[in-house]
Amino acid sequence: xxxxxxxxxxxxxxxxxxxxxxxxxxxxxxxxxxxxxxxxxxxxxxxxxxxxxxxxxxxxxxxxxxxxxxxxxxxxxxxxxxxxxxxxxxxxxxxxxxxxxxxxxxxxxxxxxxxxxxxxxxxxxxxxxxxxxxxxxxxxxxxxxxxxxxxxxxxxxxxxxxxxxxxxxxxxxxxxxxxxxxxxxxxxxxxxxxxxxxxxxxxxxxxxxxxxxxxxxxxxxxxxxxxxxxxxxxxxxxxxxxxxxxxxxxxxxxxxxxxxxxxxxxxxxxxxxxxxxxxxxxxxxxxxxxxxxxxxxxxxxxxxxxxxxxxxxxxxxxxxxxxxxxxxxxxxxxx
Amino acid sequence: xxxxxxxxxxxxxxxxxxxxxxxxxxxxxxxxxxxxxxxxxxxxxxxxxxxxxxxxxxxxxxxxxxxxxxxxxxxxxxxxxxxxxxxxxxxxxxxxxxxxxxxxxxxxxxxxxxxxxxxxxxxxxxxxxxxxxxxxxxxxxxxxxxxxxxxxxxxxxxxxxxxxxxxxxxxxxxxxxxxxxxxxxxxxxxxxxxxxxxxxxxxxxxxxxxxxxxxxxxxxxxxxxxxxxxxxxxxxxxxxxxxxxxxxxxxxxxxxxxxxxxxxxxxxxxxxxxxxxxxxxxxxxxxxxxxxxxxxxxxxxxxxxxxxxxxxxxxxxxxxxxxxxxxxxxxxxxx
Numbered sequence: 265x266x267x268x269x270x271x272x273x274x275x276x277x278x279x280x281x282x283x284x285x286x287x288x289x290x291x292x293x294x295x296x297x298x299x300x301x302x303x304x305x306x307x308x309x310x311x312x313x314x315x316x317x318x319x320x321x322x323x324x325x326x327x328x329x330x331x332x333x334x335x336x337x338x339x340x341x342x343x344x345x346x347x348x349x350x351x352x353x354x355x356x357x358x359x360x361x362x363x364x365x366x367x368x369x370x371x372x373x374x375x376x377x378x379x380x381x382x383x384x385x386x387x388x389x390x391x392x393x394x395x396x397x398x399x400x401x402x403x404x405x406x407x408x409x410x411x412x413x414x415x416x417x418x419x420x421x422x423x424x425x426x427x428x429x430x431x432x433x434x435x436x437x438x439x440x441x442x443x444x445x446x447x448x449x450x451x452x453x454x455x456x457x458x459x460x461x462x463x464x465x466x467x468x469x470x471x472x473x474x475x476x477x478x479x480x481x482x483x484x485x486x487x488x489x490x491x492x493x494x495x496x497x498x499x500x501x502x503x504x505x506x507x508x509x510x511x512x513x514x515x516x517x518x519x520x521x522x523x524x525x526x527x528x529x530x531x532x533x534x535x536x537x538x539x540x541x542x543x544x545x546x547x548x549x550x551x552x553x554x555x556x557x558x559x560x561x562x563x564x565x566x567x568x569x570x571x572x573x574x575x576x577x578x579x580x581x582x583x584x585x586x587x588x589x590x591x592x593x594x595x596x597x598x599x
Numbered sequence: 600x601x602x603x604x605x606x607x608x609x610x611x612x613x614x615x616x617x618x619x620x621x622x623x624x625x626x627x628x629x630x631x632x633x634x635x636x637x638x639x640x641x642x643x644x645x646x647x648x649x650x651x652x653x654x655x656x657x658x659x660x661x662x663x664x665x666x667x668x669x670x671x672x673x674x675x676x677x678x679x680x681x682x683x684x685x686x687x688x689x690x691x692x693x694x695x696x697x698x699x700x701x702x703x704x705x706x707x708x709x710x711x712x713x714x715x716x717x718x719x720x721x722x723x724x725x726x727x728x729x730x731x732x733x734x735x736x737x738x739x740x741x742x743x744x745x746x747x748x749x750x751x752x753x754x755x756x757x758x759x760x761x762x763x764x765x766x767x768x769x770x771x772x773x774x775x776x777x778x779x780x781x782x783x784x785x786x787x788x789x790x791x792x793x794x795x796x797x798x799x800x801x802x803x804x805x806x807x808x809x810x811x812x813x814x815x816x817x818x819x820x821x822x823x824x825x826x827x828x829x830x831x832x833x834x835x836x837x838x839x840x841x842x843x844x845x846x847x848x849x850x851x852x853x854x855x856x857x858x859x860x861x862x863x864x865x866x867x868x869x870x871x872x873x874x875x876x877x878x879x880x881x882x883x884x885x886x887x888x889x890x891x892x893x894x895x896x897x898x899x900x901x902x903x904x905x906x907x908x909x910x911x912x913x914x915x916x917x918x919x920x921x922x923x924x925x926x927x928x929x930x931x932x933x934x
Contacts, residue, residue: 359743369859374859374860374892375859376858376859380715380740380829381740381741381743399825400855401824401825401828401855402854402855402858402859403828403829403830403834403858404825404827404828404829405715405716405740405741405827405829406716406740406741406827407826407827408694408825408826408827408828409827411826411827412825412827489736490734490736490739490743490747491742491743491746492739492740492741492742492743492744492745492746492747493736493738493739493743494715494738494739494740495738499738499834499835499836500834500837500858500859500861501834501836501837501858501861501864502835502836505861519737520735520736520737523711523737523738523835523836524704524709524710524711524737524835525709526835526836526840526861526864529836529861529864529865529868530864530868533864533865533868533872534872537868537869537872537873538872538873557709
C-alpha cells in the first residue's frame with residue numbers, strides 16, 4: 265500500500281510538472297537605457313514588440329509545443345520588428361552591409377545549429393534551426409549558409425530589406441565621427457551611439473511542458489563591425505547554450521568578451537560541476553568575471569525548475585518573461 | 600636567518616620554474632591509423648614533419664620566447680607540410696575548394712583570435728594571431744578575414760597553392776562514390792576515405808619559461824564538407840582553449856560534436872570547478888561524453904606544471920612532445 269502511494273505520488277508530481285511548468289524568457293539587447301532616455305512612444309513600441317514575442321512563444325508552449333519551437337517563434341517576432349538589432353533593423357557593418365548571425369540549441373539532445381554572416385535570410389533563427397535539424401553541421405557561414413537556408417525553404421529577401429533609416433543614419437553618424445577622429449589619429453572600434461541600446465542582440469530561452477530546455481540568439485552584430493567579424497551570438501557555448509541537466513542561456517553584449525569567457529557554457533558548468541544555483545553561476549560570470557576582463561553586456565537564463573535569471577552590467581536591458589500560470593513581466597531598466 | 604632561507608628557497612624554486620619547465624605538444628590529426636596501414640616511407644615523412652614542428656617551437660621556448668610564439672611556429676611548419684590537413688594539403692570541400700580555419704588563445708590574458716573559411720592565407724594560424732593581436736575582434740570569417748590578414752602582412756597565396764593531388768584525388772573518389780550512393784538513394788556526410796587520417800587538423804599547446812600556456816589549432820576541415828561549414832577548430836572553447844589557471848587544449852575530430860560539447864572549455868572547467876586533474880578531466884570528456892554523443896576524435900592538453908595528456912577514441916593520432924630537459928617522443932598509433 266505504501267509503495268502504491270509512493271508510486272501514485274510520483275506519477276502525480278511528474279504529470280503536474282508535465283502539465284504546468286512552461287516558461288518563456290526573452291531579451292532584446294542590453295545597453296545604456298535609463299528611465300527618460302527613451303520617449304514614451306518608443307518605450308511603448310519596445311514593450312509592444314516584446315509582448316508580441318512572448319505571445320508567439322507562449323502560445324506554442326501552452327498548446328504542448330516544444331521549447332525549441334517556442335524559442336524560434338519568439339525570436340522570429342523580434343527579428344521582424346525593426347526596433348531590435350536582428351533580422352529587419354540590423355545594424356550596419358563598417359562596409360555598409362547588414363550581416364546577420366543566429367544560433368539555437370536543444371537542451372534535450374544537445375543538438376545545435378547556427379549561421380554567421382548571412383545577408384539574405386529574412387529570419388536567421390530559422391536558418392540556424394535548419395542547420396540543426398537538416399544538416400550534419402552545427403555552424404555554417406556566409407554564402408554557403410545562405411544557399412543552404414534557401415534550399416531548406418527559409419524566406420530569402422534582398423539585402424535592402426534589412427535596411428532601416430535609423431540604423432543607416434547611425435552608421436553614417438559614426439563614419440563622420442571616425443573621419444574627424446582619423447584626422448586626430450585616434451582609431452578604435454567605435455561603439456554605436458544609439459542611446460537606446462548598445463548591444464541589440466535578441467534571444468529567448470524556454471522550458472516546455474515536457475521539461476525540456478532550449479535557447480536561441482539572433483543579431484545584426486555590433487554597429488560598424490569589420491567585414492567578416494563574427495561575435496558570440498552564433499557560437500555555441502559563448503552566446504547560446506542549453507542543456508536539460510543545467511540551464512538554457514542567451515547572451516547579448518560585447519561578443520568578443522563572451523567568446524573569450526565561453527560565457528554560456530561557463531554558467532552551465534558552474535551548475536553542473538560546482539553545484540551552484542543558476543542565479544549564483546550567472547552572477548559570478550556576469551558581474552565578476554565579465555567586468556574583470558573589461559567587457560559588458562547581459563544575459564537571460566532558465567533552469568528546468570523554471571527559475572529565471574537575468575544579469576547585465578550595462579545600465580539597462582530589454583527583457584521579459586511569461587510563466588505557465590500567466591505571471592508575466594516586461595522590463596527595460598535596472599530595478 | 601630562517602626568513603632569509605625561506606626567501607632564497609622561494610627565489611630558487613621560482614627561478615628554476617622560470618628556467619626549465621618549457622614544454623611543447625603538437626598533434627597532426629586523429630584517424631584510422633594502425634601499424635602497417637601507412638607505408639614505412641610515409642611514416643618516416645610524417646615523423647619528419649612532426650620533428651620539424653617540434654624543433655621550430657622548441658627553439659623559441661628554449662630561447663625564452665613565449666608559448667604563443669612557439670604555438671604559431673610549430674603550427675606554421677605543419678601548415679606548410681602537405682601531409683597534414685591544414686594550410687598546404689588541406690582537404691577539399693564538396694564545392695571543390697580549400698576553406699581553412701584556425702584559432703589561437705593566450706592563457707595568460709585569455710586573449711584569442713580566429714579565422715574561418717579563408718581561402719588565400721598561406722598560414723591561417725598567422726591570420727588568427729593577427730586577429731588576436733591587431734584587431735578588436737576574436738573571430739573573423741571569409742573575405743573579410745582575408746582582407747584583414749593581407750593588410751596585416753600575412754602571406755597571401757592563390758587558391759591553387761593549397762591543392763595537393765592526394766587530397767584532390769580523395770574528393771574525386773568520394774564524389775564518384777556519392778554518385779553511386781545517390782543512385783541507391785542514401786545520402787549523408789561522407790567521411791574521407793584517406794586511410795591515414797580522418798580528421799587531419801593540426802594543433803599545438805605550449806608552456807613557456809614564464810609559466811604561461813597557449814593553444815592553437817589549424818585545419819582544412821572535413822573532406823567533402825558543405826560550402827560554408829565551420830567546424831570546431833576556429834571556435835574558442837570548442838577546438839581551442841588556454842587558461843593559465845587550468846590548461847591549454849587543442850582538439851581534432853568530428854567538429855560538430857566538439858562544438859556541441861564545448862570540448863576544450865569543458866575540460867578546463869572540470870579542472871577549475873570540479874578540481875579534477877587534467878588527465879581525469881580529458882579522460883571523462885573524450886572517452887565518455889564524446890562517444891556517448893556519438894562523436895570521435897582526439898585532443899592534446901598541457902597544464903602549468905608541465906603535465907601532458909592526449910586522448911583519442913580513433914585508432915590512431917599523430918602526436919609528439921618535447922620537454923625542457925630534451926625528453927621527447929613522436930607517436931602515431933595506440934600504445
